[in-house]
Amino acid sequence: RKEVEQDPGPFNVPEGATVAFNCTYSNSASQSFFWYRQDCRKEPKLLMSVYSSGNEDGRFTAQLNRASQYISLLIRDSKLSDSATYLCVTSNFGNEKLTFGTGTRLTIIP
């Protein structure tokens, strides 16, 4: 079983719709959680950190459920520019061990 699991998709969603991704992690020692975004053949970039209380950044909302060991990302009012692969990332302690999921591919359709 992979340490961080994501549905690979692809998710094809019409512009303006709301889309949600989940990610599950198996290591209960995981301390920090993130969503990174990766455009085709480009480097990953931090989208947002995920805090225990949940957090929002504009159209993006991230939630963490430690009891069930999953992280979610909600994108509201999706834009064409949201088309990308979204990577779920966990960390055990500081920067030493980051574990990436394989990513969920999202395509926003006009």
Add this chain to the structure above:
Amino acid sequence: EAQVTQNPRYLITVTGKKLTVTCSQNMNHEYMSWYRQDPGLGLRQIYYSMNVEVTDKGDVPEGYKVSRKEKRNFPLILESPSPNQTSLYFCASSFEGAGEFTDTQYFGPGTRLTVL
């Protein structure tokens, strides 16, 4: 401009011919790491470095070497490349995480390596 640079961006080589991929950052980051990305496997950590002269193995270190003689540079060395090392490689850097806190990773643009 704050950035992580990698060179070369694209490389085609043959089995057994030693190569080095350079990585440099201008943000005075303590932490640097190398990843490889393969379809269906995601990003996997090869080596990481917490600071100058401090390096450690990641999940897939076999066939790779690294060194950290200066804070800004973290080259990846393939002494005898093999076809199974054909992959997309990313270098990343960040400030050292404080305690349990993990800092934002800044990635280089990637190096696409093909070993024939």
